[in-house]
Amino acid sequence: MxxxxxxxxxxxxxxxxxxxxxxxxxxxxxxxxxxxxxxxxxxxxxxxxxxxxxxxxxxxxxGKESLVFDRQDEMKALQLAAVRERPEGQSIPAALREHALRHRRLRPGDEPGVAAFLELVNSTPALLDYQHATWLENTAALAQVIAEESGLPADDPACTALAHFALEAPRAARRHHDSTEALHRAFDLLDHGWQSIASPA
Structure with a gap:
């Protein structure tokens, strides 16, 4: 021993x-x-x-871009956990909305250096493209968790669609003046659509 x-x-x-x-x-x-x-x-x-x-x-x-986003794997794992560990009765899109608001939309006052970091990323097209591309790599893993949690088949295209659009939502919201409201609007759409097709969890 x-x-x-x-x-x-x-x-x-x-x-x-x-x-x-x-x-x-x-x-x-x-x-x-x-x-x-x-x-x-x-x-x-x-x-x-x-x-x-x-x-x-x-x-x-x-590569050079990955040096900036050294916590990307951690962020992806947190998103999967948000779906798996959501409170009883909370829908999957609602859990993804909550995660997006908490972890994807950093505010300059949240912690030291955030404002400078956001300025660096938002002013560098290569970093914005890399961030988006690597974030979308979580689509398959997120779709699998969605299927497991909703009781739908693993290859159900609805699970892949929800995963894809949930990952896209923060980027789409960023283009709007009120990005928080835009994010809510996007997830309202996802939640309403999901409720019409998902089997009870």
Whole structure:
């Protein structure tokens, strides 16, 4: 048994070290992007600022855009959890609406640095496109959870449609002057349509 404990400890330290390295790279990248602009910072500069090699950087991140959205996987997991763990009686679109309002629409006063981060993303077309494309990658996983929670077949196109439009809603709402109201309007439509086809949960 002692051998098992000894083997587990280094593995835990390795994971913590990997997480710390990843965070250091993401922090260095964001700091440089905010100081000089996304287009004026190179990968090698980011690696140097984080005191790692470019090879190490690419072990943690797929490319320059992914350095900005280092929490994307966490956000996707939170969205799935919002559907699975919604209160009894709450519809799936209502749970997705709540998640969108809480996690997708950051406000400048929510935490330090948010205003600058939003300005960086919103002023950089490459980042907006990357954010949208990677967010839509959650469509299949979200559709599967929707099917499981609603009692519909796994390949029901209604589940895929709801997942897709729920993921699209924040981007569509962003184009409107009152984005909160626009988001509510979008999810009102999804909720009303979903209720007409979904079997009881």
């Amino acid at each position: 002692s051998d098992d404990r000894n083997a587990a400890a280094p593995a835990g330290r390795r994971e913590r070290k990997k997480a710390a390295t990843r965070q250091a790279i993401a922090d260095a990248a964001l700091r440089l992007f905010l100081e000089r602009g996304y287009d004026d910072v190179g990968i090698r500069e980011i690696a140097d600022a984080a005191d790692v090699s470019t090879t190490t950087l690419f072990k943690h991140f797929s």
